[in-house]
Amino acid sequence: MTNPNVAESPILFKKGRFKKETLLKLYESLLMPRRIEEKMLILLRQGKISKWFSGWGQEAISIGAVEALSKDEFILPMHRNLGIFTGRGIPLERLFAQFQGKKSGFTKGRDRSFHFGSTEHHIVGMISHLGPQMAIADGIALAHKLSKEKKVCLVFTGDGASSEGDFHEGLNVAAVWKLPVIFVVEHNGYGLSTPSEEQFAFKQFIDKGPGYGMESVKIDGNNILEVYQTIQNLASDIRKNPRPVLVEAVTFRMRGHEEASGTKYVPKELMSTWAMKDPVENYERFLEENGILTLEEKSRINDKIKIAINEGLEKAFAEENIIPNSEEEFNDLFAPFTQRVIPAAESLKSEKRFVDAISDALKQSMEKYPNLVLMGQDIGDYGGVFKITDGFVVQFGRDRVRNTPLCESAIIGTALGLSIQGYKAMVEMQFADFVSVGFNQIVNNLAKIHYRWGQNADVVVRMPTGAGVAAGPFHSQSNEAWFFHTPGLKIVYPSNPYDAKGLLNAALEDPNPYLYFEHKALYRSLSETIPDDYYTIEIGKAQLVRNGNTVSIITYGMGVHWANTIVDEMECDADIVDLRTLLPWDKEAVQQSVKKTGKVIFLQEDCLTGGIGAEICAWISENCFEYLDAPVMREGSLDTPVPFAPSLEKNFLPVERFKKKLQDLIVY
Template sequence: MAITEKKISAETALYLYKNLLLPRRIEERMLMLLRQNKISKWFSGIGQEAVGVGVALSSEPEDYILPMHRNLGVFTARNVPLYPLFCQLFGKADGFTQGRDRSFHFGIPEHKIIGMISHLAAMMPVADGLALAMKLREEKAVAFSFCGDGATSEGDFHEALNLAAVWKLPVVFIIENNGYGLSTPTSEQYACEHLSDRAKGYGMHGFHIDGNNIFEVMKTVGQARELALKGEPVLIEAKTFRMRGHEEASGTHYVPDNLFEDWAEKDPIHRFELYIESEGLFTQAELEEVTKEIDQSFKQDLEKALDADDPVFEESKELARVYTPTSKEIPAHKDGVTYEHRFVDAIQASLRQAFEEDSSFLIMGQDIAEYGGVFKITEGFLDQFGKERIRNTPIIESGALGAALGLSLEGFKPVVEMQFADFISCGFNQIVNNIAKSQYRWSPSLNITIRAPHGGGVGAGPFHSQSVEGWFMQVPGLKVVVPGTVEDAMNLLYGSLYDPNPVLFFEHKKLYRSLRAKIPDKANFEPLGKAKVRREGTDATIITYGMGVQWALETAGAFESKGRSIEILDLRTLLPLDKEAIKATVQKTGRVLLLQEPSLTLGPLSEISAIISEECFEWLDAPVMRCASLDMPIPHDKGLEAGFMADRKLSEKIERLIRY
């Protein structure tokens, strides 16, 4: 089945042919190496080369491309050096991730390529963020984001398309519809005739094309790019076929034989060869010489990569990749005058101060612009900073968080407001698998701040009252901050905003308007990860954070009248933990009560208990005790909620600890 197109020069034909042939010949060599057990896994793109190559050749160097498993042609057409690319595919030390990840799970910012993660469609919101960055800078550039037919059922696909359309972003989404999501045929994945029909529902342009026709791919991509630059995002469905298994181990037994026969005739390289011969541009013998030339072009790099060193584990080196050191020098504001601030005022003031200082800050979230957010943190920000920086989003969490990742890769400092911390579950994958792991794997540092109003005590019920900070304590790469005083609300947020790592900043809803203190009007930068002794004591220590600090201060004051001296250690940051401060207070008092608002089982302070038992046992005069809320959902009724809360049992627990 030949392809037809207007005449092209022999030079152009040869250029296209070499670009199509190079990834094919590399893949065929990789399949041989797989059979020889020299590589561990391979996702074949054989039969799909026209899509990746066509997009890469039709885009401009300043355009971003976010490829998937089967887009080796994107890397080769963008002239990515083959030696480190092969090392990456072999898991060698000289690969782009230095053995920390495999296959195409990496990015090369200098080539404007941002690689995938295994969670399908997760990179599509990232493309939105990259596109927004380019739009804000008024650059004539587009983000091209790939996904397969299977990924179109994922929530991130729909959130990304909707956000792109609403914000009129310069982005083009490309579906490589190869007929199967692993073994599930498209007939069992969607009921519409074409996936590109979905574009209309989002107010986007949609194209359904022959993905094995290099001319049609390039022509459509060129049209899509022009539309995207005008703020009209595009969805392209490229119909193609996977001639191998999802990955080689899965085989192809589930695919009818006649499909292979039909699609073999539509093979993009075979069809292009027929076109070249029909136009009299090259003979078969000449094409065979081109094949030999292509094979020689990567042979040396391949052999060198096969002999390259494997990664060597060095604990300090690996741990150093998890976080970027906080090196920013921010002068302290020496304002001797103090003013009364509520907890909510301190957060707002800190946020405003950072936005006034640095135009790379912007905030995204639901109802944060004209409305000012449900807790009015950003009230007045729209008038002061404008719609480009104070951005309402649709009701999305994952899409906004993915966009924040894209913005951060381009040097912006995005802030994402979760309307309630409970809703962060809808963006969990973006936080723990995409944002948290990127720097360790390959990326530059990511300055992303996620603000999340949390906590109970206001009768908001089981879906608006949870304290979910503990969910994230076991995810290296994140920082988790929970202030318990007005001053910390201001200064720790300021520190979070300027920290070059992803930070989750939890703000207690009950403290917003109930807690007041006299503090300076300007925030001062504090590095994250340092605990603070809120009250000196000798008889026992309460280790806590957030709302627990206020509970502990009140209770310790009551015990002072009984002649008991209670120390209070405010952790402030749950990840990373200040172990030295924990050890110091245990050594000082010998008795420890761990106080937390979340439920008891596997709560945040269970980790503190383990640290004390393992590293401070000889200093203890009593067992480590815990005071936590009940193991149940948070009820709505205030009386029921009060029975659930940890503070109900705090005095009793301290008595037991001291009497032991």
């Protein structure tokens, strides 16, 4: 078996005009991750750490990059980039505490190894899904561009991870928007055990750059001086002329994907060839042969590194194991924020459709927050498919009202990157159904990032949702339950224009991630006289929209209108509780209604099985049992995809079944 990455040996270093201090600094910086690796492999065998992802043989890429950039420029590393963390001067005791799951680690024991970031050190860590960090880098770079900062962002990916769709989306967005990002592909020949020829059909990554409309550069990833000089030159140029560049760093991984994997799948001759190109040994030899590194200096640097590692480990090992505190776990789900409800001015009101109320909220929030950026497909000159942002480009400009390529995952990731730089972002899904393509970014990045390492995600994702418009299975789904199960998200779902405006304003104020569901069928069918001025509604507070004593109907969204119509038809004495907020939902309001009526039914447009009603009905059964005079009931749509034909769709929706079940409950 051959490998396209095999390069000549030994490494040919070009001393050029490098100062001696620079050459020695690079040596010390290069040596630190290697010495830490040696120590970690011992600790792994001793059972003192649980897992280790080795970057042995690839250290020159991380060190060359981190030393080439300014300290205040963000880097997004991956598993094999230990040198980024040490190169940014992260205290070793905190780094080792992170590896051991101690409280002083960056994730407080909630995540492992390199799955963390530190805004203080301008590092954004990865998640296990490998690709999503590409779009986050786009967002950080977009923030630089919007703020007119002459900075660059650098993000790493592996050759295996380049098979992910996020790789394509991240590069494409950066190219289209001319974002100052350096994409570094560490081409080490394998994705775990899968060789490059089984990952892709091309031979080198620099062939991909032109396809995206960006420059590509290929470098010897084991040559610390070539990496350093190339990244330094590119960064300097990109700061003046913002654009993305794809850098292919050819290297090899000398140990397993992680230590348990081993390297038996790698031909021995390939390992031998690349062992000759060890980046640390070759650079050390070069410095010695050129009289730059003396035995005395070499000994001093090694002793300094050894002492630092041992002291860091001693402090990390001395730290007590974490004592769990559930309250702290819940508190760290979200960035601290106390909502101050802004009441509506009573003087100025006008009639607005549901769609107008949403547009009104967006416009007033854009005026209130100059750092708010709107992104979505066709939201620019076209005004969005539902015309909610019609005219926004003229008022706010193309920088803040951004048409996006058709790539939901990248745009959500970009929104998170903006948030890391202190911006607010609103992402419009053209239809809520399409959010499935961006699912990973929402449930694994937006939802978990504050819990993991304290970074907030100031992002609102707007979701035009619901059936009743004969749009079929891919434009009509109710998918709020997909996210209801995910800690770290907030979900709102208004049923009327007044709430639509107030809840969207409130969501945009909060520096935490929101999903904002808006029913398409209500856009132009529902009007209401509401305040013209800016106002907000309390998040997590339900609304009693109808007061009765016989039965409690708990619902939200379109269900509120169905319930009202049916109660009118039946002339029954019912409480109708509009949840408005699904996460968090108002337990107190539900309990008060159940206590009063003794009978309760939950109505949802979503399919019945596994819906939000199931959870809330279970909670009622567990917490309100003594007040019940009948079984807790629920009704929802059929457990099928949403059909297209109007008659089939009507049968799919729960209206008639709900009416029958409500009658049964009342006479129970």
